[in-house]
Amino acid sequence: MKKRRLGNSDLFVSELGLGCMSLRMDEGKSRTIIEAALEEGINYFDTADLYDYGENEQLVGKALKHVRDKVIIATKVGNKWTDKKNGWSWDPSKQYIKEAVKKxxxxxxxxxxxxxxxxxxxxxxxxxxxxxxFEELKEEGYIRFYGISSIRPNVIRKYVKKSSISAVMMQYSILDRRAEEEILPLLQKNNISVLSRGSLAKGLLTERLIAKASPNVKENGYLNYCYNELTEILPKLKEALSSERTFTEVALQYNLANPTVASVIAGASSADQVRENARAIKAKPLTVEEVEWIKNNTKANRYEQHR
Structure with a gap:
């Protein structure tokens, strides 16, 4: 699998990363999924201390111990579970970050x-x-590089200006193009990469298309697409673009067509799903004309909230 440099770092991440939030608390099944990812050439594994009260990190660490020097492990901080584990609070303080990293x-x-x-x-x-x-943790050798996971334009702009972040993880897809005009050019100019998530738009951008729509999507739509619009645009996209490829390929390759995207982070509930995503990433890139067709036939969404 091809790799791309992550922003201003010396990390080269696989074009497909494994989002580990979808791993369930079943060590055998999780290990099978992670092993499939390794076999496909995936070297980027993304978790968070929030997932499963930290047990997700334990699963990931155990499964990757034998290849630690060959993989890139990313985790996240800022959400602090309550003592009863019935909720969490937001804590971006220096004290908490420096305590949480050791855990x-x-x-x-x-x-x-x-x-x-x-x-x-x-x-x-x-x-x-x-x-x-974060800067002190770099100096102390606890972390190699740092970034943020955010879709808030004003927050991203401030970190671009004030910090040395290497990456921004954000939602980005054919149906969610909010970052294209406002954020992606800024990140590219400052040599900061995107780790894209939500690239399949809750399953809407897969072979099953509208059949994957949840009750919430049927009632409220997806972002600024109402359900009726989705029933029109998704079949149209598939007909125009996926006669020789799966629609999953179209969706993931659309992300990779933007040079700011270093890796597409996708979860998987089975080894077969990992392999399917890997095939999509290794497939033929979209042409310039195909990318333009997508842009001309979908909405150039903009961030109206999350400021």
């Missing part, structure tokens, strides 16, 4: 993190303090 390292059974990400962020955060925490 993540123990759970992942590693001496360092390749990428440490702020798991959210608002414009009211103590950003200078947060950045100081």
């Amino acid at each position: 993540s390292l123990r759970r992942l059974n590693t001496d360092y993190l390749d990428l440490y990400q702020l798991h959210g962020g608002t414009i009211d955060d103590p950003m200078t303090e947060t950045i100081e925490a």
